[in-house]
Amino acid sequence: MQKIYKLPAIIIVLFLIVAFIGPAFVPYDPFSYDAAAYLEPSAEHWLGTSQLGQDIFSQLIYGTRTSLLIGISIAACSTFLVVVLGLLAGYFSLADKVINGVANILLVLPDLLLILLIVAFTGGGIEQLIIILSLLSWPAYMRIVRSVVLTLKERDFVKASQSFGGNHFYILRAHILPHLRPIVKTKFILTCKSAILTEAGLAFLGLGDPNVVSWGSMLNVAFSQPTIFLDSSWVWIVLPPVILLAVLTLSLTFLLEEKQPSKVRMKKVEIHPIQGAEKDLSVHQVNISFDKKAIVNDVSFQVKRGEIVSLIGPSGSGKTTMARAMYGLLPAGVWSGDIQYDGHSVKNQDFANRHYWKTCAFIYQDARSAFNPLLKLKEQFLEVGVTMEQAIQAVEEVSLSKDILDKFPHECSGGMLSRALIALAFINKPDFIIADEPTSALDPILKKEIVQLLVEKVRAYNVSLLFITHDLDVAYAISDRVLSIENQHVEEEKLCHA
Amino acid sequence: MLEVRNLCKSFGNHLVLKDVSFDIRNEEFVCLLGESGSGKSTIAELLMGLNKPTQGEISWTSDKKNGMQYIYQNPDRSFNPFWTMKQSLMEPLLLKKHPKKDALEKITAMMDKAGLPLELLKKKPSQCSGGQKQRMGIIRALLCNPSLLIADEITSALDPQTEQMIIHFLKELQSSYQMSVLYITHRIQAIEDVADRVLILENGCIVESGQTKEVLQKPKHPYTKRLLDACLYFEKRKKKKVV
Numbered sequence: 001m002q003k004i005y006k007l008p009a010i011i012i013v014l015f016l017i018v019a020f021i022g023p024a025f026v027p028y029d030p031f032s033y034d035a036a037a038y039l040e041p042s043a044e045h046w047l048g049t050s051q052l053g054q055d056i057f058s059q060l061i062y063g064t065r066t067s068l069l070i071g072i073s074i075a076a077c078s079t080f081l082v083v084v085l086g087l088l089a090g091y092f093s094l095a096d097k098v099i100n101g102v103a104n105i106l107l108v109l110p111d112l113l114l115i116l117l118i119v120a121f122t123g124g125g126i127e128q129l130i131i132i133l134s135l136l137s138w139p140a141y142m143r144i145v146r147s148v149v150l151t152l153k154e155r156d157f158v159k160a161s162q163s164f165g166g167n168h169f170y171i172l173r174a175h176i177l178p179h180l181r182p183i184v185k186t187k188f189i190l191t192c193k194s195a196i197l198t199e200a201g202l203a204f205l206g207l208g209d210p211n212v213v214s215w216g217s218m219l220n221v222a223f224s225q226p227t228i229f230l231d232s233s234w235v236w237i238v239l240p241p242v243i244l245l246a247v248l249t250l251s252l253t254f255l256l257e258e259k260q261p262s263k264v265r266m267k268k269v270e271i272h273p274i275q276g277a278e279k280d281l282s283v284h285q286v287n288i289s290f291d292k293k294a295i296v297n298d299v300s301f302q303v304k305r306g307e308i309v310s311l312i313g314p315s316g317s318g319k320t321t322m323a324r325a326m327y328g329l330l331p332a333g334v335w336s337g338d339i340q341y342d343g344h345s346v347k348n349q350d351f352a353n354r355h356y357w358k359t360c361a362f363i364y365q366d367a368r369s370a371f372n373p374l375l376k377l378k379e380q381f382l383e384v385g386v387t388m389e390q391a392i393q394a395v396e397e398v399s400l401s402k403d404i405l406d407k408f409p410h411e412c413s414g415g416m417l418s419r420a421l422i423a424l425a426f427i428n429k430p431d432f433i434i435a436d437e438p439t440s441a442l443d444p445i446l447k448k449e450i451v452q453l454l455v456e457k458v459r460a461y462n463v464s465l466l467f468i469t470h471d472l473d474v475a476y477a478i479s480d481r482v483l484s485i486e487n488q489h490v491e492e493e494k495l496c497h498a
Numbered sequence: 499m500l501e502v503r504n505l506c507k508s509f510g511n512h513l514v515l516k517d518v519s520f521d522i523r524n525e526e527f528v529c530l531l532g533e534s535g536s537g538k539s540t541i542a543e544l545l546m547g548l549n550k551p552t553q554g555e556i557s558w559t560s561d562k563k564n565g566m567q568y569i570y571q572n573p574d575r576s577f578n579p580f581w582t583m584k585q586s587l588m589e590p591l592l593l594k595k596h597p598k599k600d601a602l603e604k605i606t607a608m609m610d611k612a613g614l615p616l617e618l619l620k621k622k623p624s625q626c627s628g629g630q631k632q633r634m635g636i637i638r639a640l641l642c643n644p645s646l647l648i649a650d651e652i653t654s655a656l657d658p659q660t661e662q663m664i665i666h667f668l669k670e671l672q673s674s675y676q677m678s679v680l681y682i683t684h685r686i687q688a689i690e691d692v693a694d695r696v697l698i699l700e701n702g703c704i705v706e707s708g709q710t711k712e713v714l715q716k717p718k719h720p721y722t723k724r725l726l727d728a729c730l731y732f733e734k735r736k737k738k739k740v741v
Binding site: 155156157159160161163164165166170174175178179314315316413414440441442443444445446447448451470471472473474476477478479495 | 532533534535546548567568570572575576577578580586589590593594627628629638642654655656657658659660684685686724725728729731732733735736737
């Protein structure tokens with residue numbers, strides 16, 4: 001199953017070999033018409049002969065070369081234009097005006113009409129075709145490259161390089177160009193494909209270069225004599241170029257298909273109740289490992305109703321991974337053990353639907369990225385299944401005015417959004433709340449207010465709170481118990497009131 | 499070394515900095531303290547010349563021989579993700595036409611001083627931890643021998659232990675490199691022992707400035723009091739750990 005992704009590449013390599021070595025070995029000159037017309041396939045003429053008595057097999061091989069030559073040349077010229085013009089337009093605002101202006105003009109011109117006109121006037125040589133198609137096919141992708149460059153040039157590492165004295169062309173080459181590789185690859189392959197199809201189409205219409213054999217011109221000749229469809233001769237005259245064209249373009253298309261990680265089949269899991277923890281948040285013998293590297297080992301702990309428990313540890317100790325496991329977000333393959341809320345396991349497939357924001361709620365690290373920027377807060381509150389009155393009551397309880405519900409997230413300050421996220425977490429009166437570093441992005445004054453608010457609400461509603469943080473001061477100040485995660489193990493620290 | 503007089507900056511109709519004046523002397527460790535949105539990063543951008551002030555001036559009293567270096571808040575974004583750490587660290591030296599061998603020796607010495615294993619040089623940014631990357635960010639900035647180093651919230655994404663390690667690393671280098679440091683942060687506790695002076699910024703105004711000990715122990719302005727109170731709030735309420 002995995003090998004199928006290599007198939008298009010293998011086919012294209014075969015085409016390349018045929019195109020560039022094949023013509024040396026063909027039995028007949030593709031233009032010679034020594035044989036009789038419409039010969040059936042035989043040992044001498046493997047695919048028979050055409051109306052003019054030309055050997056079809058030889059023509060096919062030469063046609064392969066024409067198609068690939070045109071495809072690759074146009075793709076190379078066009079990709080070169082895309083990269084160079086895109087880099088210039090994105091990086092230098094003066095060049096942008098000129099290049100983008102030209103691109104805009106080219107984008108509104110009707111491509112096909114232009115190609116037909118120019119080819120008809122110039123006689124349709126291969127060189128002309130390559131030039132026209134290269135010149136017409138850069139604007140759309142240039143725009144993509146330009147926008148990528150526009151964002152890249154604001155990145156910190158580019159700014160740093162400028163401050164070290166790197167000149168513009170050094171930065172474009174060393175820092176920005178490598179980021180364009182995926183776009184360049186896609187652009188090259190897609191342009192190659194469309195150039196091959198365009199050439200075949202033009203040649204089929206009789207606008208191809210008369211001095212070369214191509215699949216399109218073979219079809220043009222074939223269709224000029226409709227009588228081939230009366231007997232079976234179309235099978236060897238028409239089908240071979242059509243099949244080759246289809247196979248080549250399909251292979252090019254699927255060349256872009258990347259290998260996907262094989263999907264883990266959903267298995268029915270057995271869920272055993274954890275003894276003595278039917279009314280708690282219970283983490284039972286959890287092991288998590290990524291790529292054989294253990295993150296946590298055999299972790300078990302419980303959070304009882306109404307308790308505030310902090311989970312502390314240095315960055316990189318696996319706190320957030322633990323949190324993701326407790327949200328039920330980790331793929332089944334990387335962890336074992338069980339996590340249950342009131343006896344409901346996160347391994348249940350409908351856990352998210354039945355319990356998110358109802359029995360358990362989450363407060364994320366960055367309140368701004370937790371809200372959808374395109375929806376008003378009102379809509380995001382109503383999404384969790386409450387009425388407008390309840391939403392208003394909830395925001396007023398965290399001392400926000402109800403007007404905030406009619407705002408978009410970008411119209412609110414960070415502090416307002418942190419409060420709104422707390423309101424949202426408590427709105428369905430959940431039994432458990434997991435807060436993952438909710439204060440690390442806040443300044444001290446705001447942090448104090450938000451933590452006070454959180455603790456106040458937890459006490460008022462008798463909710464269990466698991467507070468994940470690296471801020472030891474906060475953890476030791478608000479928690480009933482503190483769990484410390486270090487060296488893949490979780491241990492409880494003993495506390496007393498100072 | 500650096501004098502900033504009556505600096506104002508507005509974005510559109512929004513006045514971000516109002517009449518900010520301060521100076522930074524040679525080999526001084528100055529801390530700029532304030533909550534988010536108070537204009538801390540705008541000051542840094544103006545000093546770096548990334549933006550032009552609406553009013554006021556920034557002048558260098560001593561020769562600006564090596565200029566400034568800026569360390570970014572997020573170490574993930576300050577390194578090219580396609581480059582190894584070695585390539586990134588070599589960049590400033592190679593751009594200044596140092597021979598490759600010299601550059602490598604310099605970097606190796608700095609890595610030793612920072613207590614970073616040399617294997618890290620072969621790794622990509624995504625394979626190093628945040629603390630390691632931030633220390634390499636400092637190393638990269640110092641390779642330019644700047645006379646002023648601006649550190650903009652460089653530890654706010656890190657845990658307190660790593661933060662302490664980085665600040666002390668910076669302090670140690672400051673004296674051996676004879677440079678001034680402008681350290682921008684919102685965490686007072688972290689810089690208490692290392693900063694010579696603090697500037698407190700509220701809504702684009704410097705409301706208080708002075709020696710670190712003086713300001714932290716006897717704050718005069720109500721905003722400074724509020725800020726200090728909030729910073730120490732949880733520390734005071736801490737429960738003791740029983741060992």
